[in-house]
Amino acid sequence: MTSVLHACAFKDNYIWLIRGQSPDKVAVVDPGDAEPVLAEIHQRHLTPVAILCTHHHADHVGGVENILKHYSFLPVYGPARERIPAVTYRLKHGDHVKLPKLGLEFDVLDVPGHTAGHIAFFGAGMVFCGDTLFSAGCGRLFEGTPEQMHASLAKFSALPESTEMYCGHEYTEANLRFALAVEPDNADMHAHLQEVQQRRAENLPTLPSTIGRERRINPFLRSGQAAVRLAAEKHCGHPLNSEVEVFAAIRRWKDGFKG
Ligand SMILES: [Zn+2]
Numbered sequence: 001m002t003s004v005l006h007a008c009a010f011k012d013n014y015i016w017l018i019r020g021q022s023p024d025k026v027a028v029v030d031p032g033d034a035e036p037v038l039a040e041i042h043q044r045h046l047t048p049v050a051i052l053c054t055h056h057h058a059d060h061v062g063g064v065e066n067i068l069k070h071y072s073f074l075p076v077y078g079p080a081r082e083r084i085p086a087v088t089y090r091l092k093h094g095d096h097v098k099l100p101k102l103g104l105e106f107d108v109l110d111v112p113g114h115t116a117g118h119i120a121f122f123g124a125g126m127v128f129c130g131d132t133l134f135s136a137g138c139g140r141l142f143e144g145t146p147e148q149m150h151a152s153l154a155k156f157s158a159l160p161e162s163t164e165m166y167c168g169h170e171y172t173e174a175n176l177r178f179a180l181a182v183e184p185d186n187a188d189m190h191a192h193l194q195e196v197q198q199r200r201a202e203n204l205p206t207l208p209s210t211i212g213r214e215r216r217i218n219p220f221l222r223s224g225q226a227a228v229r230l231a232a233e234k235h236c237g238h239p240l241n242s243e244v245e246v247f248a249a250i251r252r253w254k255d256g257f258k259g
Pocket of ligand 1: 057
């Protein structure tokens with residue numbers, strides 16, 4: 001049975017450890033720091049069999065080379081269109097990652113916007129989406145356009161509802177406060193905020209989420225909803241003529257939002 005462990009890094013990063021059919025083997029996703037990964041691996045007597053990287057930011061790949069010092073033959077999978085020195089398999093949309101030691105396979109999705117070459121890994125009912133999609137939010141547009149990011153988010157939204165969503169940061173509570181500024185009457189957002197606050201009070205992750213839930217609570221997947229468009233128009237003071245314009249307006253609104 002597949003299960004996913006995590007190591008915490010920095011202030012709010014999650015490094016995911018995907019456990020496949022053999023319980024002692026894991027694939028490590030976005031190791032920004034080696035030390036918490038190695039600690040988790042040693043404590044649980046695990047063996048890493050692969051590293052998966054979604055994008056080039058240091059808080060996602062900064063630990064790769066130090067992990068390789070301990071496990072030098074690990075294959076490292078990462079985006080073809082970004083420079084990550086240790087990557088051995090450069091991936092683009094439509095590629096498949098086969099991890100036979102875990103009994104798992106992932107499809108590669110190109111999801112530019114946060115960074116220009118950002119990829120995500122989708123398989124076994126899970127998606128590892130890095131800093132593109134967050135629970136109740138999305139990544140900042142450092143290297144991409146609103147058009148690109150909107151199209152990338154649409155790829156996630158089109159995945160099956162039950163897909164478990166593993167993103168790179170614990171931002172859910174702050175994201176929901178913004179989501180409720182956009183949709184103050186959204187009952188799903190209110191209910192989920194309560195659940196999230198309980199989990200955070202116990203220092204538990206609010207992840208994974210599911211794609212079905214994100215469609216209900218994530219304003220960045222909801223730019224086609226009338227309530228979201230009206231709120232965005234009111235905030236920016238002029239009509240918005242497409243879903244991309246609505247998306248761009250709420251992304252800018254969030255950039256300046258102080259919960
Ligand atoms: Zn990032």
